[in-house]
Amino acid sequence: MTRHIRHAALFCALLLVALLVNAARVQVLHAEAYQANPANRRDAISRYQQPRGDILVADRPVTGSRDTGEHLRYERTYRDGPLYAPVTGFASQEYGTTLLEHTEDGLLSGAAPLLAPLPLWNEFTRSRNAGGNVVTTIDPAAQRAAYEGLRSRKGAVAAVEPSTGRILALVSVPSYDPALLSGNGRTAREAWVRLNADPDRPMLNRAVQRTYPPGSTFKVVTAAAALDAGVVGNLDEPTDSPDPYTLPGTTTRLTNGSGGCEDATPREAFVWSCNTVFARLGVSTGVARMKATAESFGFNDTDVRIPFRVAPSTFDTSVDRAQLALSSIGQYNTRATPLQMAMVAAAVAGGGQVREPYLVERTTRAGGGTVSTAGSRPVRRAMHPATALRLRELMRGVVRDGTGKKAAIPGAVVGGKTGTAQHGLGNSGTPYAWFISWGQGGEDMEAKVAVAVVVEDAAANRREISGGGTAAPIARAVMEAVLKPGARRPTG
Template identity: 40%
Template structure:
């Protein structure tokens, strides 16, 4: 072989090898990243050419795909967008959030549980369809939660979570301000990108599901955890005499902390039940200091702090009880201040655990996974994740919470003819903003069907009118009634 032919042959061989290496690299090394790249038009076309499965609340499809009148076959639509957006999330050409994200493989039809369905579609030459997802949400409870948030004055920020105590099923999850996921599902990709940038830069943070993604000081609702730790220590019960009075001096400090109303809680020595009824800061500051950081942290973690438990909805923030607090900080933690932070979901889990005899159930929002023909492929089984307190401690806390609703700060949650258990909270924020209002409750107290947590992060309410009972109590009451009367 002469030299020119040999050079050309070697050059062609090098080109062939380079092409082979590049193909191998693209198909095996970069395959996943290219598939997930929002600029990949082939993936976009395939995504919008398949009928995505529905997200169901009861018999209603709150998210579904319908035939489109443009270059793509299907358009994603949301029937009650603002009310359910924190749960459904959105489905767009570049990303998904909420259930649209956590259940994407099912909804897109790629889940292994849909193998038979895909095979049948292939053999019958039918267009492939995605599976359906049934949520645990109770429509009436969600309506009540959303209406309560909408009724708050001004451009409010807040969230509501309702759980079924015995199972962990999420019966309601609402957050405000919110957004319209229909706009994210638009086939005008430039407009979707602009919307994403606009909402991500919005100081009101409408894309955050505050029910699970916002952590704030839980204030006096955390006194339930402090009371639980005190009773679990074996040194206290509901009728034990505890410190009352006007003010408490923090250990190793000259700082004193008073009660919310500057009162004396009914005397220098009061029962623990009375302390919870009037939400006496002095009592729970004293108890937290006596119990110490380790006991308080152990109790908080038993309820779910310092971990996450929601597995089928992305975005859960970790509620925190730091283990490295000093004595003054530990005392302040007893009233839900210092470095203690919680999501509304976490505080709903505290109330639900008390209602459930001390058992903390894993919360979940996906009830069933269904094939396109609605046959059930999978169903979530309730799971206990910890024993936070003994059943006897839960009974005592329930009695204390019932007294707090019957004749205490939580009276706005009263339901005629029924015992309701509840606790208010008003958490201090920075000096330049009003406090946060919290409310937790469950009902009926003797046979709990629903536990609720309400957070009002901000609203057009004068600072002296902000209180967990005043703002959160009526919302919790309406959600509980919706579940009980269904």
């Protein structure tokens, strides 16, 4: 009898060992496969079992969570969804996350290790922390002014604070309501198909994800390169520039949109946006100096993040002299995002320094405790301070006497540069209207805002498209929103 008991006990022990080995095999060797299996909904159910943290603008949430009572219990909601979509992106149970909802997903969902009370706490308890909050740098008045300024026009606006790099506005039109994609049912699927099929691409963040030929707004960069290189000394000395200008090595003649450009001074050429003068200045400055200056402003940088990725703005360096002439007036292969051109204006306003742009001021726990802050931002020099001072003078002249008069604000100091960028086969496309600017209140010691506006309105009359007439009033409205007395400043 004892022998049979011993055999039974040994058999049970073997079964126990087999169970432990199989459990180890499942939990260690095949854990990732089971975790990734589409049939495993544990992680999704856990993820949506609690409200998601919020994204805040001026300390007020522009996101929320709705209890659906289903397995995937909490669904994302948005306040003023189309207005803030270029900032928040979407958080969808069906299609994942984009923009801030994506880059800050760990914190917002509660999965970030920094939210745990103790290291490895969640590994032992199998729990999830309450989602944290993301506080943005956006100025709500500037954001709304940009959005309402564009109205039904297709385009984008970016505004930054020159002294810090804080992004004050980031608008793209047409936009969409991210709430349409939040769930996982028929409504979300139909919205997804409709938005992706829309030829106007409302889910494209034109402020940071699309590049445009910057046209004459790039003349700020060309002027900085020419001044730093000593190609231009006296702003009021005639440049001996012909009108039209025959591109080097070709029979192609470059013309101007206005008269008075023949032999114009640099000041006159900047104020009236003379293509011939600046194309010739770019050629005289040379590819190497043009490249160095463009890259010091941020062109050709493939790793810009705010924290989500920004499309690289480009200045082609493999060009001949004719192509360099066109590149120097913002044509040929020169491309820029609105955010990049806002940084160009900010560098002029900031004494020649470029500060890295950022969108997240700080992140916090659900209870309000700080998780991280933006901290000090890297700074690089785009031009000599004396060059920046002279460019400020030139940009003020554009608003005071030239093509940017519609950007003028009573009681404020405003500098700007207009641009009308050709594109399409044989320049057949409706031109893009650009305006970049900076604004300083009458009692301010430094510029408080730099703005870039691009309007790509395919429905507009070609003759009515101009940076000064179409884009400058939008930039003025954004600057007014930031400069007006009592305007809220982003908090550090």
